[in-house]
Amino acid sequence: MNPNKPRPGQHVERSFSISKNDHPAFGGKASSDECLDDQYQIILDNITDGVYAIDLNWRVTYFNRAAEKITGIPVKEAIGRSCFEVFRSNVCESNCVLRETLDTGSPIINRPIYIVRADKKRIPISSTTTLLKDGKKNVIGGVVTFRDLSDISELRRALFKQHSYEDIVSKSAGMHKIFSILPQISQSHSTVLIQGASGTGKELVARAIHNNSMHKNGPFLAVNCGALPDTLVESELFGYKAGAFTDAKTNKPGRFEQARDGTLLLDEIGDISSVMQVRLLRVLENKTFEPLGSNQPIGTNARIIVATHHHLEELVEKGTFRKDLYYRINVVKLSLPPLADRKEDIPLLVDHFMEHFNRLTGKNIAGISQRAIATLMLHEWPGNIRELENAVEHAFVLCREDIIRVACLPDHILPPTALNPIAPGLTLKEIERRAIQQALDRNRGKKVATAKELGINKNTLRRKILRLGI
Incomplete structure (x- = not known):
């Protein structure tokens, strides 16, 4: 067995080690074996990753062809200059990757950063650093290898485009089913009901429908019906005439009138009172409304979208939401899944x-x-x-x-373990029991999900639960 060959799992220090006769690109004297030098040069100049080296004075001592191509700086201009003048990155002044490696002695692997090319173009790269040592293991500088991630960024943008509709982003099958029918929904004049918990993106979906509809050149207005009392909801939606009440000094158009030729989103419609439900039903059926203090009906052609975090079917069964209004707004229903x-x-x-x-x-x-x-x-x-x-x-x-x-x-x-570190004095058995119990709690008792989180087989988890008395 070769005693110098590392054993499986053995840590191998990542560093370049050179002798006095090392490659001249790293600042050393020319080797007597010029053929070997040529091979080194060919290898370094034909890899797709950029490579450059610095000395302890932060001067560039080596710059390969890929580095030249990625940065746009010729090798003759790079050699001898300060690295921050050549490798202009967003971390040069604050979190220099090479300085971190020289200070700690630890390599950095594939850290994503940005650099500014010679043509002023800002591009993403991944950067890997290591120490540069001589034959006596003395640190004489550092080496950086870096990879242009521009193509990957383009792929990410393409992936993002593939998994998005307007400003809605998703890879889930449920959301993609919604994406597939949104174009048809947008082109219709039908009322749309969007159901989903708070924060699931109901307004984003409503805006996407508006932006792809025949009303896209008109305004998009949203009213949170649940945040206003009945009197304000009525005046907000239908407007009022001067003298309709004490403070009504001038006419004020309501949202139905303001949304003419556009789209009106009635958010949290499940929270409006039964009186307002009657008025709203009349507007949706007749496409006309009367401002407060007026008996002259005004027509509206606004596209109506309603949204709620309630399950309206349950409210209808309880009698708190009118059945006729529910059927009037439930023409096209979209149910948004929670993030969980x-x-x-x-x-x-x-x-x-x-x-x-x-x-x-x-x-x-x-x-x-x-x-x-x-x-x-x-x-x-x-x-x-x-x-x-x-x-x-x-x-x-x-x-x-x-x-x-x-x-x-x-x-x-x-997770709880991050905020509440393991108390001293616990046995290994107790630590394991607590870790499994917390994982079960997080996964609502689901053993398959718990085993996946813990990185163990589900049968192993079952045996541990029995052995630990969980």
Whole structure:
């Protein structure tokens, strides 16, 4: 057995080691074996990854052809210059990847960052760093290998386009079924009922219908009926004439009138009173309404979309929602699933929100760590997509690096073990019992899902549950 060959699982330090006669591209003297030097040069110049090296004075000592192609800087201009003048990245001044490796001695593997090419174009890359050592294992600089991710970014944009409709993003089969019928729904004049829990994107769907309808050149107006008392809902929807009540000094058009030639979204329609339900039914049937203080009917051609977080069928059975109004608005019904039922959408939504907040804040956060995305996947998201968006925005506020990590996420997103570390003095058996119990609680007692989260076989989980008395 070769004693120098690493054993399986053995850690091998990632560093380049050179001797006094190493390749001249790294600042050493020419080797006596010029053929071997030529082979090194051929290999380094024909790989698709960019490679450059620096000395301890941060001067570039090597720059291969791929580096030249990716950055747009000729090798003759790069050699001898400070690396931050050549490799102009978004982390050069704050979180330099090479400085981190030189300070800690630890390599960085495939960290996503951005660089600015010679033509001022900003492109995404993945960067890997390691130490550069001489034959005596003395650190004499550092080496960076980097890969252009522009094509991957284009693929991500294509993937995003494939899994989106307007501003709605999803990979789930249920949402794609909705995507497939939205064009036909948009082109119709029928009333649309959108049901879904708070934060599932009901208004986004309503806007998508409007933007692809014959009313797209008209206004899109939304009224949250559940946030207003009856008197205000009536004046908000139908408007009023001067003198209709004490403070009515001038005429005010209602939303039905303002939405002429456009679309009116009546959000949380399940919360309006029975009196307002009667008035609304008359408007939907006759396409006319009367402002407060007037007996002259006004016509409306606004496309009506209604939304609610209630199950209106249950309200009809209870007698709190009129059956005739329900049948009038339930022409086309769309039911939006909660985020907990479409967790495969979380990575796609996170990318979407990160791109949005990068533009909004001027930051250049390139990605999210695997642990952070795993933490998001484990959360149940009672607030749905709105809660996820808030979590990403919270992370943007706290993130000081180019990667969102678990520490940047809101505390309520973190699993209990992250906030309550294992108390000292517990036996291994008790620690294991608690970990399994917490995983079962998070997965609502579902053993298959729990086993998948814990990374064990479901039969192993069953044996552990019996052995630990859970």
